Amino acid sequence: MTAAPAATELLRQHVIDPEVCIRCNTCEEMCPIDAISHDDTNYVVDFGKCELCGDCMAPCPTGAIDNWRKVTKPYTLDEQLGWDELPVELDISELNLPTTGGGPIPEDVQQITDIATEGGGGRDVPPWSAAHPYVNLYSPEEPATATVAGNFRLTDAEASTDIHHIVLDLGKTAFPVIEGQSVGVLPPGTDANGKPHHVRLYSVASPRDGERSGYNNLALTVKRITEDNDGQPVKGVASNYLCDLEKGAEVKITGPFGTTFLMPNNPGSKIVMICTGTGSAPMRAMTERARRQRRRGYDASLFLFFGARTPGELPYLGPLGKMPKDLIDVQLAYSREPGADKEYVQDRLLECTETLGPLLQDEDTFIFVCGHKRMEDGVNAALTKICEQNGLDWADLRRRFRTGGRYHVETYY
Numbered sequence: 130m131t132a133a134p135a136a137t138e139l140l141r142q143h144v145i146d147p148e149v150c151i152r153c154n155t156c157e158e159m160c161p162i163d164a165i166s167h168d169d170t171n172y173v174v175d176f177g178k179c180e181l182c183g184d185c186m187a188p189c190p191t192g193a194i195d196n197w198r199k200v201t202k203p204y205t206l207d208e209q210l211g212w213d214e215l216p217v218e219l220d221i222s223e224l225n226l227p228t229t230g231g232g233p234i235p236e237d238v239q240q241i242t243d244i245a246t247e248g249g250g251g252r253d254v255p256p257w258s259a260a261h262p263y264v265n266l267y268s269p270e271e272p273a274t275a276t277v278a279g280n281f282r283l284t285d286a287e288a289s290t291d292i293h294h295i296v297l298d299l300g301k302t303a304f305p306v307i308e309g310q311s312v313g314v315l316p317p318g319t320d321a322n323g324k325p326h327h328v329r330l331y332s333v334a335s336p337r338d339g340e341r342s343g344y345n346n347l348a349l350t351v352k353r354i355t356e357d358n359d360g361q362p363v364k365g366v367a368s369n370y371l372c373d374l375e376k377g378a379e380v381k382i383t384g385p386f387g388t389t390f391l392m393p394n395n396p397g398s399k400i401v402m403i404c405t406g407t408g409s410a411p412m413r414a415m416t417e418r419a420r421r422q423r424r425r426g427y428d429a430s431l432f433l434f435f436g437a438r439t440p441g442e443l444p445y446l447g448p449l450g451k452m453p454k455d456l457i458d459v460q461l462a463y464s465r466e467p468g469a470d471k472e473y474v475q476d477r478l479l480e481c482t483e484t485l486g487p488l489l490q491d492e493d494t495f496i497f498v499c500g501h502k503r504m505e506d507g508v509n510a511a512l513t514k515i516c517e518q519n520g521l522d523w524a525d526l527r528r529r530f531r532t533g534g535r536y537h538v539e540t541y542y
Contacts, residue, residue, distance in 0.1 A: 142198045143174045143181060147212050149265065150193035151313060151328045151383065156185040158542055169324070171210050176203035187253045187538060190311050190330050190386035191265060254534040255388060256495055258395035260337070262388050263305045269328055272315055272381040273302050277374045278346055285441030291353040292407060292444050293372045294334065297380060298346045306347055306385045307337045308392040308414040309497075309537075313383035314349075316370045328383055329367035332410035332499070332539070336418035350410035350444055358542060390497065390537045392418060398429040399494040401485070403474055403508055405436040408500030408539070409444050415497070416457060423456060431457035432484070436474040436504070438465035458484070474500075475507035479514060486519035489526060495535045502540040 145156070145165075150172055157165040157172065164178035165185065172193075185194050196215060198204070204216070255262075267273040275297035283292045306312065313328035320326055334340075335348035353372040354365025374380065392415045393400065400419070402412040412433060419429050437443035440463060449459055460477040463469065478485065488494045489512075498508055509523070516523040530536035 140176075140200050140203060141181075142176050142200050142203050143179050144196050144198050144204065144209065144215060145172045145174060146193040146196050146215050147171050148214050149191050151191055151269065151330075151386075153190065153313075153328060153330055155188045155190065155330075155541075156194050159185045159188050166206070168210050171212060173206050173209035175206060187389065188540075190313075190384075192388060253389040253531060253537065255391045256393035256395075256534045258393045258398075259309075259391035259534075260307050260394060262307055262310055262385065262391060264310075264385055264388060266304065266385065267383045269313075269315060269325075269383055272383050273299065273304055275299050275302075275304075275347075275380045275382055277376050277378045277380060278340075279376060280372070280374055283350070283444040288439065288441040290406070290438070290442045291355075291372065292442075293351050293353070294444070295349045295351055295371055295374065296335075296340050296346055297349065297382070298344070300345065302345070304345070304347070304382075304385070305337070306333050308333070308418050309390040309411045310385045310387040312347070312349070312385055314367050314371060315381040315383065316367045317381075320366075326366055330386065331371075332407075332414075333385075334410040334413045336414050336421060338421070342421060350407045350413065352407045389534070390499075390539055393429075393495050394427075395493065396426075396428055397493050399432070399488055399491055400429055401432045401434075401488060401494060401496045403434045403478070403496070403498045403500075403504075405474060405500030405504055407444065408498075409435060411499055411539070412497065413445055416452065420452065420456060423453075432460075432481075432488070433457055434460045434462070434474045434477050434481075436462040436464065436472075436477075436500070439463055440466070473507055474504060475511035478508065478511040482515050482518055485512075485515050489516060489519065489521060492533075492535075496530065496537070498538040498540065500540060502542050505538065505540055 152172065157167060161182065161184055162178055162180060164175045166173060189195065198216065198218065277295065278298040279296040281294045283294050284290050311330045311332050313330050315328055316326040318326060331349045331351060333347050334350045339346045340348040351368055351371045354368040355362065357363045390411065400415060402415065404412050416431060419427060419431055435443065440446055443461065460481060462472040462474050462477045464471045464473055513523040516526060527536055
């Protein structure tokens with residue numbers, strides 16, 4: 130055994146598990162300081178850049194990003210790119226660490242076990258009453274096969290946004306999912322470099338007992354991508370593939386993914402859902418689960434803040450209008466409706482200050498935010514103002530909501 134160096138300084142390094150990572154690029158997109166990069170094999174974290182802010186943690190669908198190593202010398206990018214699996218944990222008992230006050234590990238070294246929570250970082254946890262999620266049952270190498278049982282356009286024919294509700298039948302394949310989880314879709318074919326397309330992730334839009342109750346199927350909410358964030362024409366590989374599928378077609382899927390953005394099951398839950406566009410998928414799953422469970426005494430109260438450009442571009446508009454009023458309070462915001470002022474979900478939040486103020490002080494309240502990344506700032510600003518009007522500090526309250534498994538955000542570009 131190699132002798133441990135004297136007076137070793139113990140460091141904490143953020144690493145990505147190559148065995149669990151599905152190369153979806155979410156972490157690299159979310160990192161605000163470009164500390165995450167990748168090659169054709171692995172995604173890696175630059176020790177010299179990473180500030181442990183935690184912004185990449187919650188969006189990761191598999192948990193591959195949630196890994197840390199105690200090191201005396203940081204792993205280089207080249208070393209990480211060559212990994213097939215994470216290195217073995219360092220045994221700190223074998224190190225000759227400096228001591229203070231007779232203790233084996235000084236306070237600054239002890240902090241390697243903590244995750245920064247300032248600025249929205251930290252480890253997300255699920256609601257305490259959420260069902261146990263199963264994850265990573267099927268991989269790109271060994272996917273499950275589903276059959277398209279239905280493919281329906283949700284938005285108006287003349288709407289510029291083409292969003293589909295796609296039902297996938299799993300037959301006899303065990304694929305347990307619960308509200309808030311995602312699945313990966315493997316588009317057929319190869320990319321410009323001749324490599325198989327990467328997995329694309331989609332939130333499940335149906336409750337745990339299936340799109341049709343008691344059947345082994347699930348639903349996805351998919352927007353056909355025809356342009357990039359700059360408005361330039363582009364054809365989304367997976368979205369166009371899915372939206373064009375006909376009944377009876379086979380689809381390769383992976384997962385399930387997601388361990389924290391999960392529906393609470395405790396009686397008396399107050400669930401505040403804030404979404405735009407296809408961010409409605411997990412909200413639709415939770416709403417349908419609550420509707421079905423009412424017959425069994427589940428007395429949750431739901432509050433939905435849902436934004437779209439026009440009514441014709443809002444998925445599930447018709448079914449929402451049929452939901453029992455004593456189950457769900459629906460607040461719709463339209464930003465491009467002819468003859469009306471622009472309104473966004475944050476505007477509807479502010480209009481409901483009298484309702485949300487008491488909810489923010491209720492320990493049975495859970496908040497879920499899902500949609501385009503640009504909605505986050507507006508939602509935070511609105512919740513900050515609502516808190517101020519109720520003698521609360523949103524920055525402090527948000528931290529407590531997160532550590533208690535009661536505040537969850539999934540946004541995308």
